[in-house]
Amino acid sequence: MPPESAVSPAAWARRFNPVDFIRQTFAVAEADVRKLRHDPTELVTRAVQPTLWLVVFAQVMGRLRGVPTGNLSYRDFMAPGILAQSVLFIAIFYGISVIWERDMGILQKFLVSPAPRVALVLGKALSAGVRGLTQAVFIYAIALLIGIKAQFGLLPILGVLVSTLLGAGIFSTFSLIVACLVKTRERMMGIGQLLSMPLFFASNAIYPLALMPSWLQVIAKVNPLSYQVDLLRALMVQGGQSTFGLGVDFAVQLGILAVLVAVAARLYARIVT
Amino acid sequence: MNLTTNDRASYLAAGAGPSPAAGPAGAPGRAPSFALETVGLTRRFGDFTAVDAISFGVPSGTIFGLLGPNGAGKSTTIKMLTTLLPPTAGTGRVAGFDIVRQPVEVRRMIGYVPQMLSADGNLSAYENLLIFAKVYGIRVPQRRKRIMEVLAFMGLADSAGTLVNKFSGGMIRRLEIAQSMLHRPPVLFLDEPTVGLDPVARRNVWEHILRLRDEFGTTILLTTHYMEEADELCQEVAIMHQGKIVTVGAPAAIKAAAGVATLDDAFAHYTGSSIKDGGTFRDAARVRRVARRMG
Ligand SMILES: Nc1ncnc2c1ncn2[C@@H]1O[C@H](COP(=O)(O)OP(=O)(O)O)[C@@H](O)[C@H]1O
Numbered sequence: 080m081p082p083e084s085a086v087s088p089a090a091w092a093r094r095f096n097p098v099d100f101i102r103q104t105f106a107v108a109e110a111d112v113r114k115l116r117h118d119p120t121e122l123v124t125r126a127v128q129p130t131l132w133l134v135v136f137a138q139v140m141g142r143l144r145g146v147p148t149g150n151l152s153y154r155d156f157m158a159p160g161i162l163a164q165s166v167l168f169i170a171i172f173y174g175i176s177v178i179w180e181r182d183m184g185i186l187q188k189f190l191v192s193p194a195p196r197v198a199l200v201l202g203k204a205l206s207a208g209v210r211g212l213t214q215a216v217f218i219y220a221i222a223l224l225i226g227i228k229a230q231f232g233l234l235p236i237l238g239v240l241v242s243t244l245l246g247a248g249i250f251s252t253f254s255l256i257v258a259c260l261v262k263t264r265e266r267m268m269g270i271g272q273l274l275s276m277p278l279f280f281a282s283n284a285i286y287p288l289a290l291m292p293s294w295l296q297v298i299a300k301v302n303p304l305s306y307q308v309d310l311l312r313a314l315m316v317q318g319g320q321s322t323f324g325l326g327v328d329f330a331v332q333l334g335i336l337a338v339l340v341a342v343a344a345r346l347y348a349r350i351v352t
Numbered sequence: 353m354n355l356t357t358n359d360r361a362s363y364l365a366a367g368a369g370p371s372p373a374a375g376p377a378g379a380p381g382r383a384p385s386f387a388l389e390t391v392g393l394t395r396r397f398g399d400f401t402a403v404d405a406i407s408f409g410v411p412s413g414t415i416f417g418l419l420g421p422n423g424a425g426k427s428t429t430i431k432m433l434t435t436l437l438p439p440t441a442g443t444g445r446v447a448g449f450d451i452v453r454q455p456v457e458v459r460r461m462i463g464y465v466p467q468m469l470s471a472d473g474n475l476s477a478y479e480n481l482l483i484f485a486k487v488y489g490i491r492v493p494q495r496r497k498r499i500m501e502v503l504a505f506m507g508l509a510d511s512a513g514t515l516v517n518k519f520s521g522g523m524i525r526r527l528e529i530a531q532s533m534l535h536r537p538p539v540l541f542l543d544e545p546t547v548g549l550d551p552v553a554r555r556n557v558w559e560h561i562l563r564l565r566d567e568f569g570t571t572i573l574l575t576t577h578y579m580e581e582a583d584e585l586c587q588e589v590a591i592m593h594q595g596k597i598v599t600v601g602a603p604a605a606i607k608a609a610a611g612v613a614t615l616d617d618a619f620a621h622y623t624g625s626s627i628k629d630g631g632t633f634r635d636a637a638r639v640r641r642v643a644r645r646m647g
């Protein structure tokens with residue numbers, strides 16, 4: 080009899096159960112959410128940096144009036160960029176916690192379960208997304224306090240939510256891929272530090288694309304963070320405008336996330352070898 | 353027990369038949385029926401051979417011990433059988449399914465307790481089990497009942513709501529075994545289930561492992577470097593040394609064949625070294641690293 084291939088699409092389709100898949104994805108994220116509930120210190124310390132950017136940096140830079148931000152004040156212009164940044168900084172180091180779980184043996188137990196690798200990876204992306212959402216709530220609160228003109232309609236809020244999940248998902252899955260390749264916390268930490276600042280500065284987070292030299296514009300346009308910021312800028316503040324168009328922003332981010340999740344699912348088991 | 357070529361062929365034939373889902377017992381009427389079997393299972397890391405062409409079979413409903421010092425290749429063997437690590441050569445079958453070609457089916461049939469203490473310290477005992485109950489698709493009407501059942505079975509019912517980082521090593525081990533049996537797997541892998549435990553906690557874990565076999569008929573493969581543990585728990589053991597199985601059989605038979613009184617002496621007889629210092633320097637460093645992680 081012919082050997083049954085482990086990855087034959089027909090066999091996979093027969094065995095795939097979307098309800099189980101969603102449950103498994105949420106179970107992976109739920110573990111993290113419950114841990115955060117037991118000990119939310121991490122969320123509080125994470126909130127310090129965006130506060131500094133919004134309360135100190137934005138105030139001072141805003142006085143300069145040197146950055147052409149159209150009809151927005153500099154603070155309003157920057158707030159979406161700072162949300163994107165704080166999501167990026169959480170997500171880009173996400174691989175470290177995955178390596179930690181590997182060292183503890185927690186990850187191994189998920190990998191010997193029948194849950195598809197894609198569900199395990201998406202679950203991790205979702206849990207990074209939840210951390211991102213707590214940042215969003217926090218940044219909206221600061222925005223209110225310091226008088227940034229945020230939009231509070233149902234659709235804009237929903238859009239910000241999805242965009243935050245997408246951004247966190249993209250960078251955490253990227254981080255997870257790196258973790259599967261480098262395998263140690265130290266190297267993962269180094270790579271996170273190496274990448275986080277360039278990703279931030281080579282984006283439209285705190286200045287518009289038009290202000291950049293053309294070579295930097297090219298980099299900014301292939302940087303997924305720019306699309307997240309663009310989306311957030313249109314949805315989060317009154318009068319904010321998208322440069323690329325909302326459809327493009329969503330499509331680009333969804334596409335990148337899908338590719339990254341597919342790659343991560345293939346590599347995930349490597350982290351334990 | 354030594355596996356004859358015939359036994360092996362008939363088991364493989366049974367598993368490769370049209371209905372591998374026939375289950376852990378294999379085809380009825382065939383003796384012996386192995387819940388787990390390897391043939392020439394091998395794993396190399398670069399040009400170092402960690403597991404060297406090992407072959408053994410574990411009859412359904414028995415406890416089988418892989419016995420050997422640190423670095424013998426016990427964990428690597430378990431990782432291959434649990435589909436965490438692909439073999440370099442050879443084959444393995446778990447509950448009738450091929451570990452390379454049918455990894456998902458294998459995963460449905462097994463529970464696994466890794467060598468390190470791996471329950472999540474920042475969750476309660478109940479939450480640890482809840483997450484895996486969901487991963488294994490145990491649905492709502494039974495979920496809570498099943499979780500409380502395995503907690504009670506492992507003597508942890510009173511600690512369900514306690515954060516695991518308040519647990520002792522023995523309690524964590526029992527919680528992990530509880531988690532691994534949540535979905536009632538026919539085959540269980542326990543990697544050094546009592547390493548680092550004090551004698552009382554160790555004996556307690558032993559009792560639970562025996563009950564698991566006797567009450568659920570679970571087939572258990574465990575690794576250990578404690579000879580008395582193997583003597584106490586296992587119907588059969590394989591003595592591993594530098595990646596190879598040097599002998600396999602019932603503890604009494606192994607001792608008799610070597611003409612010695614203890615498994616310790618049997619180990620020395622077969623390997624020419626003591627199990628206490630059988631590990632290499634590199635392994636000692638690794639053990640220390642792992643100990644630090646757990647500490
Ligand atoms: N991922 C790996 N890369 C390289 N060598 C490894 C790896 N995993 C295990 N080894 C080596 O393989 C040998 C067997 O390891 P292991 O199976 O963990 O032994 P045991 O569980 O019997 O103590 C050891 O020498 C160990 O250093």
Ligand SMILES: [Mg+2]
Pocket residue numbers: 423426427428467543544
């Ligand atoms: Mg080991």
